Structures are given as C-alpha cells and as structure tokens.
Amino acid sequence: MKFTNVDQVIKRIYSLPKLHPKNDLSYIRRILKQLNNPQDSVKTIHVTGTNGKGSTSYYLSNLLQKAGQKTGLFVSPYIYEFNERIQLNGKNISNNDLIKTANEIEMAIEILKKDDPDFSLVTFEYEVALAFQFFAQENCDYAVIEVGIGGEHDKTNVIIPEVSVITTIGLDHEKIIGPTLKDIAKEKSGIIKSNRPVVLGNVPQDVLEILLNKAQSENSKSFLLGRDFQIKIMPDVIEYQDSKNIYNFALRPLVEAYDIGIAVQAIQLLQLDLDRKKIEEAINETRIPGRYDVIQTSPEIIVDGAHNLQAMENLLNLVRKKKKGQIYVLLGMMKDKDLGPVTKLFKDEKVTLTRIDYPRAARLEDFPKEAQKEFEYKENFEEAYTSLKNKLQADDMLLVTGSFYLVGAVLNYCKRGKDES
Incomplete structure (x- = not known):
C-alpha cells in the first residue's frame, strides 16, 4: 500500500504535470480500461458550460437524491477541502475512501508502467479516475460529472451520458480551447452524444447553430432555454415552465435561475419518481459553496x-x-x-x-x-x-x-x- 494518509494522496495528485505533450484521451482511457472501465457501470449526466456548470451540477445532484437515487457528484474546484471534488449523496468522499481508491489507481499505474515505462497521468486524469472508480465501487445509480475545461478533449469525455448539458458559452480558457467563441462552442459541443438528449441554456445566438447542428448530426434531441422551457423571475419567486409543468422556486439571482431551469429540464428527461413537491424542495435546499x-x-x-x-x-x-x-x-x-x-x-x-x-x-x-x-x-x-x-x-x-x-x-x-x- 503506497498511501497511508490523505496528505500523501493530495501531495501526489498536485505533484503530477498539468498537461501531456499530446492533448487526447488515450491516457485516461488506458487507466480506466485497466480499472475495468468503472465509468461504464454508472449512469451519468455530463455538464459543461463557460459559467453555471458547477451550480447546475449541484442542483442535479440534489434532484437525483430526492428521486431516491444513490448519487455521485464530481465537481471542481473545491472551496474548503479537496474531498469536495468527489461526493456521494451530497457528502464529501471520506479520507479513508480517498486513500483506498488512490491506492487502487496507483496499482493500475504500476501495471501499465510494466509495459510502458513512460506511462503517466496528469493531475486532472488522476482525479477523474478516482471519481469513476469510487462511484463504481459504491454502486451509484447516477453520477453528475462536471467537465474540467471545454468538452470534446476534456478528460471526463469518456462517458455516454443519459443527458448532456451545456449551460452557457462565453470567453474563458481561450488559449486552450479558443481563441474565438465559435471554437469554444465547437469544443463544448463535443459532449453531445449519439441518440442522447442535450439541454442547452443561455447560449449566444451567433454560436447556437453550432450546438444545434451537432445535436442534429448525432440524432440528439435538444431542449433549449427560451424555446422548450422558460425561466422567469417573478416578484417573489422563480417560475419554471415547460409544455407540461410549472414549478416555483425561492428567489435567487437570474444566472442561478437559468441553472435551476436547466437542471429541472434535464432531470425530467430521466423520468424518475419526482413530483412537484420533491423538485421544489430539492432546488430550494441546494446551497452551492462559493457561488453567490x-x-x-x-x-x-x-x-x-x-x-x-x-x-x-x-x-x-x-x-x-x-x-x-x-x-x-x-x-x-x-x-x-x-x-x-x-x-x-x-x-x-x-x-x-x-x-x-x-x-x-x-x-x-x-x-x-x-x-x-x-x-x-x-x-x-x-x-x-x-x-x-x-x-x-x-x-x-x-x-x-x-x-x-x-x-x-x-x-x-x-x-x-x-x-x-
């Protein structure tokens, strides 16, 4: 056993390089294959967007829990402690589970190094592998997976989610996935998967077509804020409305209201056991650390x-x-x-x-x-x-x-x- 305390694990993760010379998914796929592809044993919701992806992920996690699902959540960054990155039913991964899972990742790396001495993971790949391995071992029903950066080339993009979510498109990380808004939209559209629905939030009109075209080419049904579901800030509530439902939520800032709308639309596509009361409770009880x-x-x-x-x-x-x-x-x-x-x-x-x-x-x-x-x-x-x-x-x-x-x-x-x- 390599690690005996959590500080050793975190030190190891942050001592790794940030990037490979080649930006592809081959390394993360190899480690996951060595671990028997844990990402394939859990249903997922994949969330990207320039802003709002963290909030949307937290809302989705709470909605899934209200529906009685054993729920994993992988988000970044953390606010109080590293363990926030990987959650089970709204609770941070325990130090013991983090140590145990990290030791499993280390064993898999050692085996791969026997055939390829140069094999290594970057920081984010290690974190992604930790999350998928933990969620699989805990027999999660669902895991909400927030991308790190972008979409198509992000290390989380090794899943076939039940639903994909793109919250917003704006300028950020231009040096990595830009430089233009169109480049960023194209990169984020990479999480749209064949025959799986996608929920689109507050996307600028001039790049919306990129996402809609990708959805069409993948035979992925799109659900767009403002077209298929509406969010309104009323004097004392946030109102969500789609063709079948109207829900009311406690007042939050407008950008949070959009994230709420996106999460509610996405969860309804899963057809879980969630009535109006549970949906409204799940949203109103959600507190998102470090966001307003x-x-x-x-x-x-x-x-x-x-x-x-x-x-x-x-x-x-x-x-x-x-x-x-x-x-x-x-x-x-x-x-x-x-x-x-x-x-x-x-x-x-x-x-x-x-x-x-x-x-x-x-x-x-x-x-x-x-x-x-x-x-x-x-x-x-x-x-x-x-x-x-x-x-x-x-x-x-x-x-x-x-x-x-x-x-x-x-x-x-x-x-x-x-x-x-």
Whole structure:
C-alpha cells in the first residue's frame, strides 16, 4: 500500500504535470480500461458550460437524491477541502475512501508502467479516475460529472451520458480551447452524444447553430432555454415552465435561475419518481459553496468565484441592483485570466487587488497599468479582507471575487476565526 494518509494522496495528485505533450484521451482511457472501465457501470449526466456548470451540477445532484437515487457528484474546484471534488449523496468522499481508491489507481499505474515505462497521468486524469472508480465501487445509480475545461478533449469525455448539458458559452480558457467563441462552442459541443438528449441554456445566438447542428448530426434531441422551457423571475419567486409543468422556486439571482431551469429540464428527461413537491424542495435546499454565497448580512458580505468576463458582468449587474451604500470589492485573479477586460467592468465600486500564495495567482504587475494606478493593492489577502470588513457601514457591501481559489482561502480564513473564537 503506497498511501497511508490523505496528505500523501493530495501531495501526489498536485505533484503530477498539468498537461501531456499530446492533448487526447488515450491516457485516461488506458487507466480506466485497466480499472475495468468503472465509468461504464454508472449512469451519468455530463455538464459543461463557460459559467453555471458547477451550480447546475449541484442542483442535479440534489434532484437525483430526492428521486431516491444513490448519487455521485464530481465537481471542481473545491472551496474548503479537496474531498469536495468527489461526493456521494451530497457528502464529501471520506479520507479513508480517498486513500483506498488512490491506492487502487496507483496499482493500475504500476501495471501499465510494466509495459510502458513512460506511462503517466496528469493531475486532472488522476482525479477523474478516482471519481469513476469510487462511484463504481459504491454502486451509484447516477453520477453528475462536471467537465474540467471545454468538452470534446476534456478528460471526463469518456462517458455516454443519459443527458448532456451545456449551460452557457462565453470567453474563458481561450488559449486552450479558443481563441474565438465559435471554437469554444465547437469544443463544448463535443459532449453531445449519439441518440442522447442535450439541454442547452443561455447560449449566444451567433454560436447556437453550432450546438444545434451537432445535436442534429448525432440524432440528439435538444431542449433549449427560451424555446422548450422558460425561466422567469417573478416578484417573489422563480417560475419554471415547460409544455407540461410549472414549478416555483425561492428567489435567487437570474444566472442561478437559468441553472435551476436547466437542471429541472434535464432531470425530467430521466423520468424518475419526482413530483412537484420533491423538485421544489430539492432546488430550494441546494446551497452551492462559493457561488453567490452570502456569508454575512448587515453589512452584507458576499463571496463569489466569478473568474471570467461573463461571470463578473452577471455578478456586478446583480449587486448593483441591490446597492444601498458603497460596494467594496476584494479582487484576486489567476494571471491566465482576462485581467484587463474584467478590471474595466468596475465603475463606482472601491476595488482592492490582492493575491493568495499560489503560483498561478496574479501579482500587481500582472494587472493592466490602469488598474495598478486606480486600485489599491494588498499582498496579504487576510489583511486586505479584515481591513475592508472593518470599514463597512450598515448599508455597505463587500464582494470577494475573481477566483474560486481566493474565495476558498477567505472562507477558510473566516472559518478558522470562528473555530478559534
């Protein structure tokens, strides 16, 4: 047995390279074959999209559980601990199960290395293999699988799902799957599978045809937001409507409402034992860590992992509508993101730039010159957060955003403070 504690497992995963020289699925397919293809023994729902895929995955997981299904969930990134990436019936994988499953992956790697000494996995492949192996061993009825990046070349794209889901198409990861919106749409359309339905969310009109054409060529029936199902924000509820049903859910931001609509449409295609009451309960009970997460009211502190242009626009539109006093923003981003376009979105907000101790985290010099001049910079995110929090008047708001890594770091910092007090 190679691993005896969870720290060894996590250290091993993050010591692996991020990419292979050749971006294909051959490595993940080989390891899964060595493990007897665990991905084929569980029914899946496959979820991609520039934004909203994490939220949609959480809603789907809760809906499946309400239908009495033993449910796996594979999502990224994590907020509090690595184990969040792999969940069973809404609970993080235990340290013991993580250690046991990682040791099984290691044994499979050792066997493959005997024939091919150069065989190796990258970080995300290892995580995908862990998830599929765990879900198969637990005899899950369903697993909701969120892609890492893109679709067609993503390491999760080794499944034939019961339903595919594409939430949104926007600019993100352009260097990997871009550079244009059409390239991104084509890459994400790669999760559409032959004779399996696909649910499409808020997709820009100019790339919608790419997805619809792919669905048609695969004989995949498409269900499109605005055409086959509707979402409306009413004065006191979110209303979902399709040709047969109307459901009402507790108010959430509009982008969350779209994710709810997509999840409800997808779940209905599975024809499980779910009545109106169960569907409404499942959605209303879902809490998504790090996504429009109100961690304090009066004065309000909200953490949200918005890390690209589309997500940040949606977030700012929402908080500006709620604005009473001053909006303060603590912004930390990864240096491979659209720092220029994102920092140009801020108007009356008072922005403080910061960073976490992480190689990809942007330093002050990575931001555009205008942002460096205009915004304050505090290297230490804990000091920056505490200073802004102490400034807040009753009607003010503090928004912590720009990266799930920053959101996770701040939430863990707050948790430590509560634990110590």
